[in-house]
Amino acid sequence: MAHRWGMAVDLDRCTGCEACVTACRAENNIPTVGDLQASRGRAMHWLRVERYFEGEFPEVKVKYRPVMCQQCDAAPCEPVCPTYASHHSDEGLNAQVYNRCIGTRYCANACPYNARFFDFFNPVWDKPLHLQLNPDVSLREVGVMEKCTFCTQRIAAGKNVAAAEKRELKDGEIKPACVQGCPSKAMVFGDLNDPESEISRLSESPRGTKLLEDLGTAPKVTYLQAMEHA
């Protein structure tokens, strides 16, 4: 059966430590643009931790929300791309074909989550930082869009290992970098088509909500938090 990848983020567990952000950058060869470009709004974070304050001082509560590409089933970024660089994969991922992208940036405008990032310049890694590049992830060049892939290279590797050992994938066997790096185990990744998987259970949870659900984008990321009934 085809896989359908999904993720759950438990906001009650998230401490806002940004280990996921760091893990994501290291795993996916995300360019560091430098202070000047960052100040001009070109910093790239496939995964960002949004911080919100609730209440008035001194009764302030801080809330964190890690936001990555929501891998929508009805993704607004896909139909608008004139070259199919942004398209839906067989496993339900919003794939981005860097070599097919010509940089209209229409997908990024259409994305309600602002989860897409543009390579405004050719990325550079000052020596010896080039040695830390992940060989499993292609580098992007100037003028293309990039975004969270749910660590598609790890999904492929996991499937290869399972195929070589002639067995089915086990639930929780594949972990994107952010999930692996989360010290408070706030993030869970898995196959939504497997009714027994933890992610299937969590995405049905009454604690779960989807981000901007009323836009009808059908995201595959579920945010879990205790419901406060006023």
Next chain:
Amino acid sequence: MSASDDRLATTLLRPLERGGLKWFLFVGFLAAVVGCGLFAWAFQMWQGFGLTGKRWPVFWGFLITNFVFWIGISHAGTLISAILRLVNAGWRRPVTRCAEVITAFALMIGGLFPIIHLGKPWLFFWLVPYPSSRLIWPNFRSPLVWDFFAISTYLTGSLLFLFLPMIPDFALVRDRATGVRKTIYGALALGWRGTTHQWHRLETAMSIMAIAIIPVAVSVHTIVSFDFSMAPVPMWHSSIFGPYFVAGAIFSGIAGLIIAMATLRRVLKLHDYLEDIHFENLGKLLLTMALLWGYFTFNERLTAWYGNHTAEYNTFQATQNGVYSPLFWTMVLVNFVIPVVILSIRRFRTITGCVIASIGVVIGMWLERFLIVVPSLAYKFMPYSWGTYAPRPTEIVITVATFAAMTLLYTLFAKFVPIISIWEMRAGEHAPIEEMAPAPEHRLGETHA
């Protein structure tokens, strides 16, 4: 050839037959500015798109504003001229060609912007449905691909519509010219001999084009509006955008036409041809469009405000009362208040008055496009990812260069082609009386005696 015929040809062909140092200096200056624009674009391709002011999350800015603006200006010509031809308005004769030329050049300039704004402009041909060896077609669901078809159809149609009525004039120049000029104009005249058969063919072709070009023109700006209204972005995702964009386009187009005509009148001394009546009539048309534009803008903004959807409301507030409010209220002033005041008072509806109103409208319509593109992107749904945008030098240079390019192309055109259709003016002078007289049949609002 009668005396008035000869006078017509002599005055209207004067710019073609005489040059001057001033003309060369002016063209040289404009070419230099256009060169700066091309250099800025090349430099941007070499260094990276980051030379522009685009940033997360405002990924479109000046360049797309220019795109929509110039495609809008292009609606001056062909659409207006086609409508005036179809209703057989006698006063159209000196106006049509000035108008059609604007369309052709504004489309060429506007059509470049989707390419300039690409991250990889050298791959623009991936938007073209050509049979590639990898069997990959463009995504026909994407409004940007629709744009490609709409603009190329409109450009082809407008060029034909512009060229057809030029054929007899090319023949006229050919007959008066010698040497290389005779060969070139002879080729452009396509063997025109002025036989009855040829006139008949020309008239038929022109009526077909005049009818065909109107739906094309309306569809083009509607499709440009689809670039915005198809995306789930606050204040973009609106069904009013199609007609709103078309109305705005015709509005800015008429303003551009009035400015161009006033300039031609002064520089080429065409006072006898571009008269007060032409500006008066175009001024009334501009007034109508100003009112229509005000109506659309009111509708658009009232529904956003009353609907009170969080994201739309935030965008609305940012435009109306927030950081973009100086631009917004300037737009309302120069697009609505000033034109309506000037043009509805007959005493102010002079050539100067029309030109002042038109300059305001051109600025205002550019601002309108900017205010459509940028604030919506800056205030999308999640407050954490709100952003700002400010242009950087390359974009500003490219923007200025497009205005220079328009002026340059127009100047060159007026130098090499009679800017007022000579044969149509002649036809007008010899027009039968019935054509000019008011229609004798019962008209709306009349009572039966």
